[in-house]
Amino acid sequence: MKNRTAKIVFAFLILVGISGYAQKNSKKSFDVKQNEVYIDSMMTNALEKRFFPGAQVIVGSNDAVFISKNYGFQDYSKKEPVTNDDVYDLASMSKVLGATFVTMRLVGEDKIKVTDKLGDSVPFFKSTPIADLTLFELLTHTSGLKASITFYQSLLSTPDGSPLLSNHKSADYPELFDTMYVNKNIIYDSNYLSFSPKENWIQVYKKMWLNPEFQKTVYEQIAHANVNQRGKYVYSDLNLLLVKEMIEAKTGKKLDQLTKEIYTELGISKIGYNPLKWTSIENVAPTELDNFFRKDTIRGYVHDEAAAIFGGVSGNAGLFANSQSISIICQMLLNEGKFQGKQILKAKVVKEFIQSPLAKEGIYRGLGFDKRKPDEFFRANDFGHTGFTGTFFFMNPDNNIFIVILTNRVNPTRTNRLMYKDDFMAKIWKQINK
Secondary structure, eight states, X not given: OHHHHHHHHHHHHHHHHHHHHHHHHSOTTOOHHHHHHHHHHHHHHHHHTTSXXXXXXXXXXXXXXXXXXXXXXXXXXXXXXXXXXXXXXXXXXXXIIIIIHHHHHHHHTTSOOTTOBHXXXXXXXXXXXXXXXXXXXXXXXXXXXXXXXXXXGGGEEOTTOOOSEESSOOSSSOEEEXXXXXXXXXEEOTTTEESSOOTTXXXXXXXXXXXXXXXXXXXXXXXXXXXXXXXXXOOOHHHHHHHHHHHHHHHSSOHHHHHHHHHHHHTOOSEEESGGGTSOGGGBOOOOEESSXXXXXXXXXXXXXXXXXXXXXXXXXXXXXXXXXXXXXXXXXHTTTEETTEEOSOHHHHHXXXXXXXXXXXXXXXXXXXXXXOOXXXXXXXXXXXXXXXXXXXXXXXXXXXXXXXXXXXXXXXXXXXXXXTTHHHHHHHHXXX
């Protein structure tokens, strides 16, 4: 009898132990079946309505993956189903997973401070109107710089000086680009663009090389890009172009090298800039049919034009990845900078960057990270980022949950904004972030 009682007690203790471990190491309220059915339904509807041709989705916690699925095809020809190995152009998700990521590492190593000023770090900007901008202002988009500048358009002209784009389709403006029509007689500036390789010139597309002198004109434009709204929130690609300059000046290394060092520590290889250097073109989801600048369906090269003129390595865009690689980064962040026993980022730095330091001023933004004013879709401690090409990742440390959704909604054209009108990504996030 004593032996039987002892066995029952022992079995009970094991059961309690297992239950306690499961509650500690998984998201207690996450219903995998229910959420998978919901995501499947949303994806089926999105594919039917042509929000995008295909997608990758991963949902998990700091130590587990609950759902990992692929949907649809790489494009509307439906010849190549989406696979785990496919990588997507992350667009502005690169702001976090590239330049911000490196900044966090450098802050943790005391190699850079968020109070550092642009002009003190990068000699080019020392005597410019933006010399006093701090790294904090750039990361929180409170620098006052304008949202963007279409630098590449100064590389284009027409023989008679007529506009590059028109609101109306005609014989002279036959091809659509976004919501405008493109002049059929566009000329490329031969001083800065070449369609054959030149020594020290930068490859910006398949058979397109850029004179690096053009980049100086880009920085000159940024230096005078209006800081009258300094202190107010204006989301700007220019901010992260400058963050890249600061971290490269501080370290003497290029952004792609710095990111690769961290990715290698994490053991992820399907993430990086210029994907044709590390994967096959067959595993890169195509983006837009660009009738304006590159005259081609873009595949294997960055979609964003500003990132293109920096050779595909930029602070604002340029990264390609599959959802699995990003999921590991999410787990590391939810685990306060640690992954598989390695402290990739300092815990105090992760905490600092994912907060909303300016929330009292009505600015819901982390350092680099996207945060939202709490509403029906987002909670106060949610953080992540989105991308113009149709990408999304968000986390909630309170619920210990993350989601990664990668699509190429800009294929074949960026005019397709159906997923935004339907709050598609936000609805899925709301469902799993209960």
